[in-house]
Amino acid sequence: MNSGIRFDGVSVAYGGTTVLDHLDLTVEPGEVMALLGPSGSGKTTALRAVAGFVRPASGRVFIGGQDVTALPPYKRGIGMVVQQYALFPHLRVDANVAFGLKAQKAPKAEIPARVAEALEMTGMAAYARRYPRELSGGQQQRVAIARALAIRPRVLLLDEPLSALDARLRSGMLAELARLHRELPDVSILYVTHDQVEALTLADRIAVMDKARLQDCGTPQDLYRRPRTEFTASFVGNANLLPVTVAADGVLFEGAELKVPAADATPGSTATLCVRPHLVGLGDGPNALRGRVTEVQWRGSTHRLYVEVGGHRVKADVRELRETPALGTEVTLHFAPQDAVLLGAGVADG
Template sequence: MHSGIRFDGVSVAYGRHAENTVLDHLDLTVEPGEVMALLGPSGSGKTTALRAVAGFVRPVSGRVFIGDRDVTDLPPYRRGIGMVVQQYALFPHLRVEDNVAFGLKAQKADRAGIPGRVAEALEMTGMAAYAKRYPRELSGGQQQRVAIARALAIRPGVLLLDEPLSALDAQLRSGMLAELARLHRELPDVSILYVTHDQVEALTLADRIAVMDKARLQDCGTPQELYRRPRTEFTASFVGNANLLPVRVGEGQVTLGGAELKVDTGGVSSGSAATLCVRPHLVGLGEGANTMRGTVAEVQWRGATHRLYVEVAGQRVKADVRELRVPPALGDEVDLHFAPEDAVLLGAGVGEGTGVRDG
C-alpha cells in the first residue's frame, strides 16, 4: 500500500472560542515510503499534528489527506493507520499475541488469517518467542516491540510514532533506533511520521525533518540540509549544537568584535546585523582561516574531545577539539579558527516565527 500524508493548511485550536491555537496553518507532505520526523520542544505542535492524522483531534480549518483520501472527517478506525505511543498502551490482561491481534480483530479481518499476521508481525520485531507472555513479564524495550508489532499487524500504509523511545534508557533507546531503521528498510512502502524532541533520533531515522516551534512549521529539509545549512536560528540551535554569534555584515566578510571574518554573506545586505552559525566541531584551536582570539572560560573533557568555551568579543564560543594532552588553562589567551565554507550567515529574523511551507 503506497500512502503518503498531506497537511493542507491544518490548524487546531482549543477553548470556547478556539482562542488557543496549538497548530497554526500547517502545510506539509510526507511522501509514500518516507520517514518524516516532527522535531521540536514541548508545546511546539508536533504531537497535535500527529493526532490530527490519527483522527484524535479535529482541525478547525484545513484538511488532512492519507494518500488521495481526505480523512479529515473519518473516525480513527477507518483511516488505516498504525500508531505507537510513548507508554505503549498494551492491554495488561492480554497475552502478547492477543495484544498484537487486537487491531486485526477490531478491523474484522478474516479470522483464519489473523494468527499468520500476528506471527509475521512478531517475527518482524524479534518477539516471536514471547507470544504467550503477558506485558508485565516483558522489559520496557520488549513492550515497545510488541506495541510496534501490533501497529504493523494491520499492514498500515501509514505508521505514526509518538515519542516511542522516550520511556527507555539510553542503551535500550540506541538499540531500538537500530531496530526501527531496520524495520523501515523492510517496509519501504510504509510512510512514517515520527514525533520526537530528541535530535539524535531525528537525525538517525528521518529522511526529512520538519522543525516545529510555537505551533508553526519553522523549517523542513533533509537532516544534512538542516544541520549544514540551517535557515533559522531556531533550527541551528535545535538541530545539533551551534555557535550563534552576532556580527556586522560587510562586503564578503563579517565583523565579530575587532576580527574580520570571511564568509559567504548569502545575500544579506552590507551594513546590517546578522548571526554567524558555526558548529563547535568545525572550530579548531590555533591560527588558520578566520582566526578569532579570546580567553578560555571553561574546559570540559569529553573522552575523545575537549569542549573549550572561549570568550571572544563578549561572546562565548564553543570549540570541540580532539583530546589534548595538555589542554589550555582557564584565563589563557588562545586562537580559534574555522573555514569560510563551514559557517552559515543568518540574516536577522530570517524565518523566525513566520512559519514556512514544506519544500
C-alpha cells in the same frame, strides 16, 4: 498503495488557544518524516490530527490522496505507537498484537499468521505467550510496534516511542526502526520526537516545529549543514550563533573581519553567523578569534572549550587535546570560511 500524508492548512485550537497554526506539509509515500521540536511546539497535535484524535479547526488532512479529515480513526488505515506502549496487561503478547486485527474485523483464519508475521518482524516471536509484565521496557515497545504493524497500515505514527527507554535500549530500538523502514518501503512514517539524535538518525526529512508553527523542513544533512534560521541551527545539533555585521568581503565580529561564503547581503546590515562547535579549531588558522577560556568539559573523544570572545561565548569541540588550557588562558580559535553559514542577512536591492 499510496501511503503519503498531506497537511493542507491544518490548524487546531483548544479553548481559544491555537496549538497548531496553518500547517502545510507533505510526507511522501515510504518516507520517514520526523516532527522535531520542544514541548508545546505542535508536533504531537499534528500527529493526532492524522490519527483522527483531534479535529482541525480549519484545513484538511489527506492520507494516500484521500481526504480523511472527517473519518474516524479506525477507518484511516493507520498504525500508532505511543510513549507508554499502552499494552493490555491481562492479555498475552499474541493477544495484544491481534487486538487491532480483531477490531478491524479481519478474517479469523488470517489472524494467527498476521500476528506471527508481525512478531517475527519485530524479533518477538519467542515471547508470544508471555504477559507484558514479564517483558522488559524495550520488549514491550517491540510488542507495541508489532501490534501497529499487524494491521498492515499504510501510515505508521510514532509519538515519542523511545523516550521511556534508557540510552542503550534507545540506540538498539533506533536500529530496529531503521531496519523496519527498509523492510516496509511503502509505509509512510510520521515520527514525533524532541530528541535531535533520533531525528537525525532515522528521518529522511525533518520538519522543525516551534510555537505551533512549522519553522523549517529539509533533509537532516541540509538542516544540520545549512540551517536557514537561528532556531533550526540551535535545535538541530549544537551551534555557535554569533552576531555579525555584513562587510564588503565578509562579516565583522567584535572588530575581527571574517571570511564567509558569499551572500547577496547589504553591507552594514546585521546577521547571525552559525558555526558548529566541532568545526572550530584551537590555534592559528583562518578566521582567527582571540579569547579567554572560561570552562573546559571532557567528553571522552573531545574536549568542549568555552571561550569568551568580546563578551560572547564560543564553543569549540577539540579532539586529542594533549594539554588542557587552564581557565583564564588566552587562546586562539579558528574556522574555515566554508564551514560558516550566514543567517538572516539583509538582502541587497536589485
